[in-house]
Amino acid sequence: MTEDRLRQFEPIFYPRSIAVVGASRNRLKFGTLYLDALINAGFKGKLYPVHPDGGEVSGLEAFPSVRDIPGPVDYVIVAIPALHVLQVLDDCAAKGAKVVQFFTAGFSETGEEEGRRLEREMVNKARQGGFRIIGPNCIGVYCPANNMPYGPVAQLGNAGTVAVISQSGGHAGSILEIGMMRGIHFSKIVSFGNGCDLNTVDYLEYFAIDPETTIIGAYVEGVKQGRRFFQLAREVSKTKPLVIWKGGKTEAGAEAAASHTGALAISESIWSAVLKQAGVVKVESLEELTDTLLTFQHFRPFLGDNVAIIAGLAGGGGGESVSSTDACTSAGLNVPRFNEETRRRLKAILPAAGSILRNPLDMGGVGGFVDVLEKTMEIVLADSEINIIIINEHFDSLAGFLSWETLERMNDVFIRFRKNQHKPIVVVSRPGFNNAERSALEQKLCAAQISIYPSLDRAARAIANMNWYYRFHRGSR
């Protein structure tokens, strides 16, 4: 069963050949954009443009139909108007293709009977032809290990172990973009739009057993097999963290969802209750979804809510101490007092005026003295009450007082501790005036698996989400 499913999904993420129906000499057509992205991303298998005129497209021989392609075809991308798709499916069946992905839209999401009828017909053809359908009305698949880019966007990020299932191609693209920026490394992403054949349940079944995937994120507007979905979510989340963002939670949003992917609505309160009972992490926005996936990716399971916050590296940390305490405790974390020993040791190295020797620790501006910072980290990490450290450092503000070089040396301290001990260390830094120095610093922290969050509220929420998950499943692990 497991082997069967893995074998069935192999051509979806690791096709050895792809035909692109709708690629042409018009460089702005989506078919051409898909083909060019595959070429530019260095897709490792064979590529076949399909266009009635034949000839050459993007330097490759084009074929009038999928049938005419000489070698075997695993995967077909379709980006032509809806009225031609049934013919293409007949060609795919004749050719023995295994997967057909439809960028083409104009089906059940239109709300018209004709669109629904077409989808039913497509599924019939798929069953008869022995292939599966991704979509229609979707961007499709991203699989960096196979140099499969996300639709027309050629850029590939590092391959990792986070899988994403999305009913929205746009949101999947946003998740990928944010991941590239913030260091979330994906095993696979799939956007499947209307999901007339394969849908959330199928992909979830697959990612549950996919050895390349350890964490699963999903954007869901509605599910067609509610009971099966919730059952599955419960099973999956026992072994892999499952983080779900549900679109259409308001009545108006649900209406929009109906006309986006034809999703049937399940009431928000039922979703919330059932997912929670299933041990699924439910998030409320794109930001919370990506923050939470990043947090799961970077930290081994830990079950501690006790946060130490270090602020005021270049002074002015008093207000941050107050609002970061608010943020953590509102999210359900604790900001406990340091123990006696910790306070005694901190007092010996930090100046009395300006710094506040409690948790949050306001360093009173001496964070730029790297030896003091190193010692401070060592002392705080040694406090047995503390499970995690949040560094409050706004890169641009600090760079206004110190130099980027000092800032880099300070962050090297965090990186060393991240490597050499097990307590999670994360950084909070507001978005700022970007520049080369800032980008380099961020990339360095990302590479060292130190997550950067744009606000303490967001860091606290993501950490609390992870803790909730591990606490929920403690019994079952």
Add this chain to the structure above:
Amino acid sequence: MTEDRLRQFEPIFYPRSIAVVGASRNRLKFGTLYLDALINAGFKGKLYPVHPDGGEVSGLEAFPSVRDIPGPVDYVIVAIPALHVLQVLDDCAAKGAKVVQFFTAGFSETGEEEGRRLEREMVNKARQGGFRIIGPNCIGVYCPANNMPYGPVAQLGNAGTVAVISQSGGHAGSILEIGMMRGIHFSKIVSFGNGCDLNTVDYLEYFAIDPETTIIGAYVEGVKQGRRFFQLAREVSKTKPLVIWKGGKTEAGAEAAASHTGALAISESIWSAVLKQAGVVKVESLEELTDTLLTFQHFRPFLGDNVAIIAGLAGGGGGESVSSTDACTSAGLNVPRFNEETRRRLKAILPAAGSILRNPLDMGGVGGFVDVLEKTMEIVLADSEINIIIINEHFDSLAGFLSWETLERMNDVFIRFRKNQHKPIVVVSRPGFNNAERSALEQKLCAAQISIYPSLDRAARAIANMNWYYRFHRGSR
């Protein structure tokens, strides 16, 4: 009374001369940083370094004490250890200084009796000497029209009409930094730390009548004259929007506040209830505070909750349509259907497949055709149901499909409509890989008074805050 108060605050924001006690040849001392920032910002009045050794500091003649300065001194900045401050105050009194600002910390915020005693003594000396105190334990004043920079940060933004009162120097600095980036233009900012003399109530009384200020934001940890404060807040907000972020809302946060500025806690539920009754906009974070100030700054009062959302400029707008509807309706805004006429007109210019001809409007990828975009904006703005337009455009994503040049031409359309008609137009764009093109585009939109928010949730919340304010005060205007 009004004239008196304006006259009393004149030397705080428009001093003609400033002495900096603690400036020295050590460039890293805070006193020196303050002095250098004043020089670099082009402060228009006279500057006097004060240092026991005299000599020359940063190219200016230094004096052993404030008394020794030859000309009149309006404003004194003190950045020396706490144990010397009483002597300095005697000198200030002798010199006839009008305002003394203490960067120096180590007073009541230490929680020790000695600190509280010192502060009482300082206030006594101020009363006897006829001057006022800002701080201690604060960064002080920012007044761009007078080239007064914010403490050691020399950079000045454009002068505007937003005033900020903050008990935290760090948060005031963050507000300023965010404002510079996002186009919030300040009349004045004051951080006053422990506020032993002038405090929230005094500054609020002043900004209420300050002709340079039309909007007031405040970060408050606690107030000493609760009744007076709430009364005042009610009065002020009748004529100027007052937006308050309260730090220390959780029990743990309140404890942190006590050791930051010695603020006495008032329970969160009382704060919320009283501020709401007073017609004050209460916000929950730095982000919400700055989003809301920006929104007030950019839009004339309007009383409409009906939002049109335009998404999918380069395709993939379906998911955005769903989650942006969720965001707006969760914040209390409406996303109404377009009227018959609007839909008819949109149908005539937008492609049937891929775009969803409802509100949110998913443009199905044709946003790059500037004439279509222009026509679309015209049609949507003409819909009498619609009060405000939110453009969902993620700059980096769009730039992946279109060119930065096309993106600029598209945004020129929004800028033209912003100028030539009265319905607010705002932009939502995620933070991305920054680069010169993106920065230029953002600056251009800022300059045209189009607010950019990093998420639809944040845009919706800020707009809803503004609407709440104007609705609350409709009766009293």
